[in-house]
Amino acid sequence: MAYTPSAELILAEMREFAAFAPGEQRYIRRSLDVGLGRTDAFRLWARDGGETASIRSQYVVYQDLKLLRRALVANGNAPAHPGTFDGQDAMESIMGPLLRVTIFDLAQERLGGFCAYRFLYERLLGAGVRPWLPGAFCGAAALPQIRPDRRKVLLQSISEAAATAPGWSRREPIFVPEFVELEAA
Template sequence: MGQDSTGEQLIAEMRVFAAFDPAEQRYIRRSLDIAFERHDPYERYARTSREAVSIRQQVMAYKDIAELRAAIPTHVDQNVDLFFGRLVRLTVFDLCEGCISKFDAYRFLYERMLGPGVRLWLPASFCAVAAMPKLAPERRARLLKSISEDDATASGWSSRRPQFVPTFVADKALVPQPPAH
């Protein structure tokens, strides 16, 4: 892959992320920080005690994520039941948090969190969880309508690694600071 195509991919991925609503963007950054143990998620993301509880639950839900990454089947008939069950369990957590409102945001997060090998499993896990009675009927409808027919029926998926992995930016970093004297 040439320099130009890598740059184009990076910009395209940044545009996709920018199109998500702010709650989805924040949840994706938080999820990636927890998945990769990049920062203290409580310090960065817990604005309320309710968010602190949610983060604690997410840390627990993500505790086996390295094993899940390593278990991604390379063939459809290889360890599917164990892998898919774990993927669905993780998807249940993320969709029930209420911050992911469409398939594109889910795919964006999971491609980065688990790697490109997970792409072919994402439509099935998303649809399985989006159709669960645990979610309110109107939420189920919105989630299921968010996946395109092309995504749901794709015969193949790219193996290219994502180029853009969003991270938390402190608000004060965006505000110009007065020069030091």
């Protein structure tokens, strides 16, 4: 059986997701349900009052995703190389909302590092967000809303290559994980 390039890409994305810790996988799927409006996240993901409150807050914070999607489209979406976004307006319209949402997600302490964060945000916002992710991640991870010991772990999780990428792929993610209900035997 021959694999097509898209089949190889989806398998690579599935392998990447499978490498995340179970708690990260759960949080990514939950966040995609909230951010993409796929299902009732309260019904599917809330196991207790604390999770219900967290999901409620996530729905409120994730309203910024609508602003981000519009800003990314208005500012040219996925640049292939740095420096292709013009002016302060692009910076403010993208980085402000992206930082707010990133701070929320990192403060939940369910994403272990940059790879899981990048995986989630590429699916929430598309390929156009890639150039902004290292800056938003590092900026949010360094803020006082994140516990000091957690800051260190998060900031050490971003590779030099990710932080200094000379360009970004325009290819949209293919695999978007969903909740899978296990059937009782």
